[in-house]
Amino acid sequence: LAEVLEHEQHLPSRTPDGYDMPLMVNTGLAVDAVASLKPRISGVGLYRTEVPFMVTERFPGEQEQTRLYRDQLESFAPLPVVMRTLDIGGDKDLPYFPIEEANPFLGWRGIRVTLDHPEVLMVQLRAMLRASQGLDNLQVLLPMITNVDEVDAAQRLLERAIVELGEEGVVVPRPKVGVMIEVPATLYQLDALAERADFFSVGSNDLTQYLLAVDRNNPRVADLYDACHPAVLSAMATLASESRRLDMPVSVCGELAGDPAGALLLMGMGFGALSMNAPSLPRVRAAIRRVSLSDAQQLVDQTLRLDSPGEVRRHLDARMAEWD
Ligand code: PEP
Ligand code: MG
Numbered sequence: 599l600a601e602v603l604e605h606e607q608h609l610p611s612r613t614p615d616g617y618d619m620p621l622m623v624n625t626g627l628a629v630d631a632v633a634s635l636k637p638r639i640s641g642v643g644l645y646r647t648e649v650p651f652m653v654t655e656r657f658p659g660e661q662e663q664t665r666l667y668r669d670q671l672e673s674f675a676p677l678p679v680v681m682r683t684l685d686i687g688g689d690k691d692l693p694y695f696p697i698e699e700a701n702p703f704l705g706w707r708g709i710r711v712t713l714d715h716p717e718v719l720m721v722q723l724r725a726m727l728r729a730s731q732g733l734d735n736l737q738v739l740l741p742m743i744t745n746v747d748e749v750d751a752a753q754r755l756l757e758r759a760i761v762e763l764g765e766e767g768v769v770v771p772r773p774k775v776g777v778m779i780e781v782p783a784t785l786y787q788l789d790a791l792a793e794r795a796d797f798f799s800v801g802s803n804d805l806t807q808y809l810l811a812v813d814r815n816n817p818r819v820a821d822l823y824d825a826c827h828p829a830v831l832s833a834m835a836t837l838a839s840e841s842r843r844l845d846m847p848v849s850v851c852g853e854l855a856g857d858p859a860g861a862l863l864l865m866g867m868g869f870g871a872l873s874m875n876a877p878s879l880p881r882v883r884a885a886i887r888r889v890s891l892s893d894a895q896q897l898v899d900q901t902l903r904l905d906s907p908g909e910v911r912r913h914l915d916a917r918m919a920e921w922d
Contacts, residue, residue, distance in 0.1 A: 603880040611883045615890040619865050622873035632876050633673040641677035643873020644851040656694050663725035675733045685741035708742025723759040727770045736773040744781045749794040780804035792844040802852025824907045825854040838867040858885035859914040866894030
């Protein structure tokens with residue numbers, strides 16, 4: 599099976615009825631390991647910038663960050679690279695920037711931290727912009743957005759970084775800016791968010807955690823953590839259709855996109871791209887090459903009618919076995 603999958607990696611992620619589903623890769627460290635995927639993917643859907651920050655002894659400076667980001671952008675150009683601004687807090691701690699809280703997942707996380715420390719965000723945005731000079735494939739993604747003011751504030755800092763760099767003789771175009779949809783509140787603010795951003799990227803890991811009120815890392819409640827919970831799937835279907843109504847590009851970069859059954863559901867719902875860890879690509883590509891878009895749409899209709907996570911899992915397992 600591994601050999602079959604390996605062979606298929608060079609073929610397009612196209613369904614039997616001719617629909618091309620763009621697949622992207624999530625990156626963090628070691629760009630070399632994934633750069634070879636370039637001919638088989640549509641870009642980097644999520645570069646988690648906090649990952650390189652976790653292995654240094656202090657905040658990397660602007661030069662150092664520029665080198666890191668340039669590496670990513672160059673390795674994949676002209677394909678888009680979606681760089682997420684620092685998403686620390688929650689379970690991701692920097693040894694040199696400890697955050698101690700009783701409820702870290704409900705606390706000082708992602709954009710909340712970087713807007714409280716604009717000097718940190720400015721260095722990061724300047725480094726991203728400098729790294730993108732002459733390449734034009736940078737997109738910026740904002741994590742943990744809960745309200746539109748955060749988007750406005752981040753956009754203002756980005757604007758300031760562009761102006762500052764221009765005054766220093768570094769002329770760069772304004773990159774597209776995306777909002778992560780991972781806090782349930784954003785589901786009810788899509789119109790207002792769409793006015794302020796260029797694309798949505800759904801973080802199904804956190805969206806699942808926050809919709810179900812289940813800590814994604816707590817083994818005691820691990821059985822309850824399920825991205826195929828009917829409420830999560832219903833939210834995902836709404837996100838796909840509302841984004842279409844708003845004419846907003848929308849992709850998914852959480853683990854659900856890297857699960858073959860999950861990927862088929864997301865394709866059937868109408869998401870524009872699926873971004874996943876590199877090891878998930880072969881099985882997702884194989885699933886897409888075996889299941890038509892119309893079958894995937896039918897799978898969505900069937901699945902959305904089910905009431906419990908267990909029923910959903912059993913149904914997906916049964917259909918996946920048919921297609922194997
Ligand atoms: C997510 O929440 O689904 C996501 C992609 O981001 P992270 O896993 O880094 O929180
Ligand atoms: Mg997240």
